[in-house]
Amino acid sequence: MIQTIFSxxxxxxxxxxxxxxxxxxxxxxxxxxFTVLFGLPLGIVLFLTGPRQPLAHARLYGFLSLLVNLIRSxxxxxxxxxxxxxxxxxxxxxxGVSGAIPPLVVGATPFFARLVENVLREVDRGIIEASQxxxxxxxxxxxxAVLPEAxxxxxxxxxxxxxxLVSYAAMSGVIGGGGxxxxxxxxxxxxxxTDVMVVTVAVLLILVQVLQVFGDRLxxxxxxx
Amino acid sequence: xxDIEHISKHYVVDGTAIPAIADINLRIExxxxxxxxxxxxxxxxxxxxxxxxxxRPDSGRILVDGSxxxxxxxxxxxxYRRKAGMIFQHFNLIGAKTVAxxxxxxxxxxxxxxxxxxxxxxxxxxxxxxxxxHRDKYPxxxxxxxxxxxxxxxxxxxxxxxxxxxxxxxxxDPQTTQSILRLLRDIxxxxxxxxxxxxxxxxxxxxxxxxxxxxxxxxxxEHGQVAEILLHPRHAxxxxxxxxxxxxxxSANLATSLGLPGPLLRLTFLGAITYQPVLxxxxxxxxVSFNILEGVIxxxxxxxxxxxxxxxxxxxxxxxxxxxxxxxxxIHCEVL
Numbered sequence: 001m002i003q004t005i006f007s008x009x010x011x012x013x014x015x016x017x018x019x020x021x022x023x024x025x026x027x028x029x030x031x032x033x034f035t036v037l038f039g040l041p042l043g044i045v046l047f048l049t050g051p052r053q054p055l056a057h058a059r060l061y062g063f064l065s066l067l068v069n070l071i072r073s074x075x076x077x078x079x080x081x082x083x084x085x086x087x088x089x090x091x092x093x094x095x096g097v098s099g100a101i102p103p104l105v106v107g108a109t110p111f112f113a114r115l116v117e118n119v120l121r122e123v124d125r126g127i128i129e130a131s132q133x134x135x136x137x138x139x140x141x142x143x144x145a146v147l148p149e150a151x152x153x154x155x156x157x158x159x160x161x162x163x164x165l166v167s168y169a170a171m172s173g174v175i176g177g178g179g180x181x182x183x184x185x186x187x188x189x190x191x192x193x194t195d196v197m198v199v200t201v202a203v204l205l206i207l208v209q210v211l212q213v214f215g216d217r218l219x220x221x222x223x224x225x
Numbered sequence: 226x227x228d229i230e231h232i233s234k235h236y237v238v239d240g241t242a243i244p245a246i247a248d249i250n251l252r253i254e255x256x257x258x259x260x261x262x263x264x265x266x267x268x269x270x271x272x273x274x275x276x277x278x279x280x281r282p283d284s285g286r287i288l289v290d291g292s293x294x295x296x297x298x299x300x301x302x303x304x305y306r307r308k309a310g311m312i313f314q315h316f317n318l319i320g321a322k323t324v325a326x327x328x329x330x331x332x333x334x335x336x337x338x339x340x341x342x343x344x345x346x347x348x349x350x351x352x353x354x355x356x357x358x359h360r361d362k363y364p365x366x367x368x369x370x371x372x373x374x375x376x377x378x379x380x381x382x383x384x385x386x387x388x389x390x391x392x393x394x395x396x397x398d399p400q401t402t403q404s405i406l407r408l409l410r411d412i413x414x415x416x417x418x419x420x421x422x423x424x425x426x427x428x429x430x431x432x433x434x435x436x437x438x439x440x441x442x443x444x445x446x447e448h449g450q451v452a453e454i455l456l457h458p459r460h461a462x463x464x465x466x467x468x469x470x471x472x473x474x475x476s477a478n479l480a481t482s483l484g485l486p487g488p489l490l491r492l493t494f495l496g497a498i499t500y501q502p503v504l505x506x507x508x509x510x511x512x513v514s515f516n517i518l519e520g521v522i523x524x525x526x527x528x529x530x531x532x533x534x535x536x537x538x539x540x541x542x543x544x545x546x547x548x549x550x551x552x553x554x555x556i557h558c559e560v561l
Binding site: 134140 | 277302303320334365
């Protein structure tokens with residue numbers, strides 16, 4: 001029994017697994033950066049234009065909210081396929097690591113923005129009010145008070161998004177994105193190599209665990225209560 | 226300093242307009258501590274928040290040193306707010322910033338100070354509120370009283386001429402309340418700062434205020450010197466509040482509940498006379514006795530005062546002479 005497991009493990013092409021893991025990390029890392037870059041401002045706008053907020057604007061909020069819901073309600077596999085022309089126009093290819101990043105960003109940005117909106121809403125209104133009473137302008141309130149106050153919550157939102165991106169990135173293997181998902185599809189599924197499938201799943205599991213623990217540590221590090 | 230003219234504000238709840246305050250007119254003088262008292266829902270929070278336009282009134286004007294703040298542009302309003310500090314019931318400190326950084330925040334907002342200047346000012350303020358050794362702590366590590374001290378330091382950072390206190394002691398225990406009130410009186414005297422505070426506690430009014438307005442259902446029912454309002458409340462709402470804070474019964478009920486026949490007098494002392502043996506003197510001079518039924522002796526801000534309900538025991542004709550005798554001593558005397 002142990003011998004079988006052992007010989008199976010030796011038979012696996014670890015270089016392939018290593019390369020795929022690296023590709024997955026690249027996809028997740030790059031798309032996370034862009035997701036935060038686009039999602040944070042979108043989340044702030046959602047927060048500010050929401051009901052009873054400093055820039056309450058029912059129509060703009062309704063429109064953005066609808067857009068966010070629209071993308072979020074679409075299964076990611078469908079989004080991947082729908083976005084192929086857009087991806088090709090943007091990065092010249094729809095496959096491999098770079099072909100996966102645009103749909104990953106498009107898929108994760110609304111998700112992250114919604115998380116940001118919720119985190120900011122949790123910030124005590126009294127803090128906004130106190131800042132107003134000190135004569136703070138809106139940018140001063142956001143950057144000087146609300147974002148610092150929400151920082152641990154935002155870190156938690158980034159962690160959740162990073163983990164969602166790991167699963168999205170694996171899914172992109174279906175349409176030829178690189179990484180562990182690609183490996184699982186081509187070897188595990190199409191060539192019936194169950195061992196590869198199992199190892200891929202194990203690596204993904206470890207990746208998610210590491211992200212979660214690391215994220216939790218950061219949140220803890222910046223929580224002041 | 227502040228003229229509140231015909232201020233009204235309503236809220237819309239489920240499609241119906243609910244008036245919060247209606248046609249408020251008040252004048253707040255430079256350097257005084259002005260209290261606004263009322264039950265919850267009386268509109269006092271709305272009223273104080275119109276003074277820095279956290280709530281914009283539907284109609285009316287608020288003149289501060291002659292300029293109408295409701296007509297201010299955005300920048301003018303921001304500049305005005307920097308000179309009008311505010312402290313809150315729940316402190317509203319930024320939890321992610323240290324004590325020192327919370328106090329530094331309003332200084333940073335102005336963009337007028339260098340880091341060195343800000344450090345110096347923060348140091349001064351920490352000393353003023355006696356929190357120097359807590360400068361690097363976070364709000365979550367402080368007690369309620371300490372948090373409010375940070376709030377006060379923060380509100381004073383830009384040398385305001387006006388301080389608004391929104392139920393600043395309502396979340397604090399009685400002892401801490403006293404120390405915060407002492408601090409407010411201290412800064413009022415030291416910096417000549419005008420303070421407007423709202424509270425539902427008569428004790429707060431008694432301890433620090435010069436003048437008071439009583440708010441009920443969005444309307445000022447009575448306002449004036451604290452001693453006058455406390456000792457001779459005219460409106461039913463004020464009377465109920467004063468009675469509650471002194472734990473006294475309605476005086477009409479007192480006589481019947483005690484089954485006393487004799488005339489009852491309510492004597493009001495104000496100032497140094499409070500500590501004189503006046504009852505003894507009158508009793509000896511007129512050969513009557515007094516039966517003290519209820520009473521309080523204390524201080525309104527710094528002025529000693531007393532209020533006693535006494536039964537006069539003697540001839541029926543003595544009552545007028547007794548009244549005259551008290552009158553002569555400048556003691557307010559009221560037959561119940």
